[in-house]
Structure formats: C-alpha cells, structure tokens
Amino acid sequence: MTANRVKVEIITIGDEILIGQIVDTNSAWMAVELNKSGFELAQITSVHDDAAHIVESLELALKRADIVLFTGGIGPTNDDITKQTLTGFFNTKLVFDESVIRNIEQLFANRPGFTINELTYAQAMVPENCTVIQNVVGTAPLTWFEKDAKVIVSMPGVPYEMKNAMSREIIPRLQDYFKTPSLLHKTMLVYGYGESALALKIADWENALPKEISLAYLPNYGVVKLRLSGNSEDILSLEFSMNQQIDLLSQILGNAIIAYEDIPVETLIGNLLKCNGLTVSTAESCTGGNIAHRFTSIPGSSDFFKGSVVAYSNEIKTSVLQVASEDLDNFGAVSQAVVEQMAIGVRRLLKSDVSVATSGIAGPTGGTADKPVGTVWIAVSSEDKIISKEFRFGALREQNIQRATQAALLLLKEII
C-alpha cells in the first residue's frame, strides 16, 4: 500500500505539547489535507524546543520521507528556536527580508493598537537559503527549504495560521514540486454493533477483500467507522473495485450503515432534517448545551436548528419547559416521565418540528444504587410521536456528556 506515494513527516515543536498544555489538533487536520492531496503522512514526531533534538528528528525524518513539515516554535519570544536551529542545520545565516515587514504592516493596518515593535521586527530575519512564504494572517513568515530533492517547510503552530498557509500555499506548492499519485479512502458509519461483533459479522467479506484494498475499524462513541483505503496508478478502477465491495457490505449490514461518507453525526442528522424540511430544538440537562454546540458548529445550521434550553435546575424544567413538578418529585429528574415532558416542552416553546431532550447523571457525584453515575434518559419527540430510551454509560463525566450527546443525535434519526 505504501509504494509510489510521496511520504511526509510532521515535526511539531514546543514544550507545550510535551507537558500537555495543548492538544495537537494541527497534525490531525494536516493529515486529512495531505491524504486528500495524495501524500502519505508516515510519522508525526513531537519534540521540545531543544536544538539538538530538533536536528536529530529532522535528520531521521529526511531518511524516511521526502517532505518534512515543521509546526511551531517560530513565535517572537525567546523560547522559540526553530528558525535559529534550521539556520544552523543548513549552515547559513539570518538575513533581513523586507517583504515580511510589508506583510506585517498590512496585517496591522486593520488592527487598531497593533504596532510593529522590536520583536515583530525580528520576524523579518530569515535563513538566507530559504524561500519566504508570507503568513497573511500572522506575523511569523513561513520558510521553505529544498535539499537533495526533498522539501522542508517551517510554519507557525497557531492553528488558523497553519491551516491558512497549508491550504493556500504549502499543499499547492508541494503538488507542483512532487508528482502526487492518488490515494483513495472511503468511510462508512455503522451503528448498532460493537467493534468485535461487527468484525465477526463481516469476517467473510473482509477476508475476501482484494489485496489492494485495506480495512480499518474506528470506534467512536457508539458508532464504528469502517474505512477502506487503497492507492493505485489507475484510480478509476480502484474506485470501481471499492464501490463493488461497499455494495457487498451494504447487503450484509443494511440499515446499520447510517452514512456512506466520513461525516460527523450532527452533520448526518442536520442533512436529514434539511432534506425533510424539519426543524429541531433541544432540551438539555446532563449534556449541558453540547448537542446545541454540535449542531451550531455546522455552517448554515440556522436552516434547521431553532435553539435550545439548557435546563440544569429542576426549577427551569418546570417553569420554562412545563415539566409537571409531581413527576419530578415522584420519579426524579432522571426519568422517562421527565425527559419526555422536556422534549415536548422545548418543542412547543421553540416551535420546532422535532426535539430531543436529555437528563442524566454525568458524575462524578449524584449517583444512587438505582441510578448510578452514567444513567441517562433521552427522549425525541415530534407532533405525533415520542420515543424515549434509557442508557447506562460509564463513570467519567466528560465521557458521559459526549456519549449522551452522540446517543441523542442518533436517537433523532428514529423520529425524522
């Protein structure tokens, strides 16, 4: 599977990743974009702001890969040393580049209060052997180096600066520089099977896959993503072959395949709502606004998402969502009776066609013998139908919030 593809390695630089103060979301984003563009990401390496370690990582990466992409360590402050380290590695010197200052001036023109100080000025000092690529959304320029027909790029670690530069400049330039054969990935979302049960169910199909197609299982909060991958000189026949396999699989799994593309569950549900001309609202207790957040992360979600009531206290459940206080007293907030009334209440209040409500014990406290931490009731309602279901998740708060959110989104599918 690895023949003929141009290999890329990412080296992220900065103490902050290695002491855990930030999560490296950049690399995942870069991985998607590189793969889409026909490159193979072969390794991600995270190292400290330490010159010797950076150079060692670069030397090793250059042995394995054709392209090395650095992120981070190019800010204006003293702890950032990537530029100096690369200058040393190439045995060159820093020179002043006027175009960087022009770019920063343009950048600051729209930001009252921002002025060029000596530290921003230092951004214009660049290694003499590099090609400077302007960072149109930040002050640190990108630097592009070529060595023995390989390419090394250093770019900012700030996510939106990196993303902007990768999309507009780096990927197109890399595609120009290298011949990039096509990689193909196809992903399906499967609902209702654990990873092992799914693997057994489709074992015969998996074992009969043509050798140019590989399969991966990616479980994600109640949904298993199945990803087929392959690369070929003849991308059309690979795609044909992959589609044949997907047809066979859909005969085995039927409706358990809820999507034939790699989309977030909220996008899947949003699309279903839009296709059916329906609007949705949410009444959230234990999920605390996270379902609303997932919907509103989708551009254009105002087409189908009306709004939400996060009803964390019982008082709000009765006063705003019209839950009967007797039912709260008799059955507790985490109960079928209450969650169904929450769903009905929010649908009427926000005048949506369908709605979803959650009430549960996210933890770490609040559990009882009857209703341990992780117990969650979810209801979905429409004008003429209501479906409710009890879930038992685990002991961890953030986990429970995410799993309840996912389950709530998926339960909406039953009522659309």
Place this chain on the structure above:
Amino acid sequence: MTANRVKVEIITIGDEILIGQIVDTNSAWMAVELNKSGFELAQITSVHDDAAHIVESLELALKRADIVLFTGGIGPTNDDITKQTLTGFFNTKLVFDESVIRNIEQLFANRPGFTINELTYAQAMVPENCTVIQNVVGTAPLTWFEKDAKVIVSMPGVPYEMKNAMSREIIPRLQDYFKTPSLLHKTMLVYGYGESALALKIADWENALPKEISLAYLPNYGVVKLRLSGNSEDILSLEFSMNQQIDLLSQILGNAIIAYEDIPVETLIGNLLKCNGLTVSTAESCTGGNIAHRFTSIPGSSDFFKGSVVAYSNEIKTSVLQVASEDLDNFGAVSQAVVEQMAIGVRRLLKSDVSVATSGIAGPTGGTADKPVGTVWIAVSSEDKIISKEFRFGALREQNIQRATQAALLLLKEII
C-alpha cells in the same frame, strides 16, 4: 533542565491518527500526568500499524529514553498488530493467560448482551515475557516489558481505558521502578496583552530569571499562559525561588494576571461565582450553547450554573427572551440593544444573579460591510449593572465560536 530526569517517550500506533480521523488527545493527557509524577516526556511519535516502522521507532526511542509507552493497535481486529510486533521484537511467543478471560467475564457481567466471542477470547493471548496488567474497563490487557533496566508498556488507545490504566497501574509502577526526581511547573493566566506586547513588558524580569527557571509563553484565545518550569534535587528551594519570581511578576502585571494556576477560564469564573454565592445563566446566539457546555463540563457546576437559552432564531429572542422586535428590526440581531436585552431576558427567565449573552456572525456567510463575519456583541448583566462590548474576531466559524465563548467568560469577570 533535562538532567537527572527519567525520560519517557510515547509511541501512538494507528492509521487513524496519521490520516487524521482522530485527534491524539491521549498524549496530552499522558504528558500532564507524567510531568506531575516527575517524569520528562521527551518525544511523542505517531506511526502507522506497520510492524517495521513500529520496531524502528521502538529501537530509536530506547536509545533516548528509559520508558516507552505504546498506545493503540491492540484491539481485537486484524488491522491491530502491536501485540504481534512486540512478540516479534522480543523474539518470544504468544501464550494463553487465563486471568485476562476472568477479567473480561467480570467486565461483561454488568453488560447484558455482551458475550465472549472468539475475538475477545484472542485478547487472552499475550507475549510470554510480559507482565500482564488487567484492563478493568476494557477487553485488551496491558502488557509490561523490562529490557536492560528500561520499561516498555503497551496499552489501549481508547482514551478512558488508557487513562484508567495509567492512573491506577502504570504511573505507580513506574514510580516504584525508577527514582523520580521532582519537576515543578507554575502557570499564570494573563489577560489583556498579546504575546509580543507581554514579552516586551516583562523583558527585564525575564532576563533576570535565575538559570534554573525557564519561561514559556502559551497564547490561547485572548489569554496568554506564562509557564515557569524547573527541576531540582532541592524542590523546596526551587519552589521558594519560583514563588519569589512570581511575586516580582505580579508587581509588574497586577490585575492582568487573572489566575495563578493552570485552570480553564470556565473553572476560574465558576470559582469566582461560587465564592461570591452567585448563579449564572447564558443566552447564546452565535456561541450556540458552547458557553453552557464549557460550564457544565465542570463537575459540580450545578452549584452556580442555572441554565441557558440557545436562541438561534429571532423568533426565540423575542418570544422566550423578551427582546423587543422593534430593536431586532432597527438594529439587527447582532447589536448592543439586542444582546443587552438577551442578557436581561435570560437572567429573569432562569432567575440567576448574573448572566451573559452573545450575538454575532460566526460565518462563513451572513457578513455585511458594516458587520463583517467575526463581529460579535457580548453583554453581561446583574440586577443593577449591564456591560456590553463589541468584538471583531476573524473569518473562521469554529475559531469565532471559541473566541466569543472565551471573551464571554472573561467579560463575566467584570460583573462578578
């Protein structure tokens, strides 16, 4: 700074990270826990499910580090090869371990419908030279290897399984096995300065830092984290010295230091609310429930968080939050008049002491010449006070949602 510390490297295994289908949140969590426990995380390496590459990474890591922690690639399906690869690396064979089956039986006892199939059974085959550590929340056991006074551990990639095992088993065992000198990090959150401006403001102080203390700048959506780090045989005198430096810094920055610990902004605001016996509610348009989600991610947030109305449509702004429809017509939804009424409306509806409201254009569409994408109005209100402020963020939707959320949380500070 690196002398005397036991070095750890993490190797994450799995195509899913390198094609970007998941973000590696495990490593950041492990980094925090390892640092707290006195280990130095020296490198994180992500590689494919590829035996040769896994072995190469392991051999390189063993040259640099004393401990190598593998995550991922130990599921029951065919694409997972870590166990087989380690068995090959140690030139040993797989043997059946009865205790793994006992553990799985216990695990499934509470899960109706889960039965041991041939794939879960295969989890009990482990390399003969390893120490098995039970995974009490999943089916794949952890395996612990010792080689030339170094330790290699293979653990699951599923975050809560990894976290459970690290906290309960791996870190205590590593602390037993190695002498772990103490590392010290202290972090302050600074608000109101960009990274460069802050660096200039504190340059004299930074240059006079004792050599055993190092400084890092970590900008994060309007807040800059300043992190002091050091390690020493004599941890008490290091801490004394670090505290002296923090005192000096607080004389320079005053109130711009909003916290003397590394806590999320929502926790900082939550603590302030609790200390003052106040409750909060949110009315969210462009942030779409994300402020509520941030608050409710905090265990015990029901002490101060009452709830939220996510008012994505104008209709809900008028019907539920009592915004005057003339003001919506005259000034538009993204305006001072509307956001102030949203703040007042939600505070009255949900009977909280203070409230915060957001209304803005998250993008990518909806911008005008007057109000480009990224324009956000935020208001905070209490019984006797209202503060509102206009922000201009950028062009990217998710970025705008996160920045508006952060700004809204920080504006609450002004009214508590």
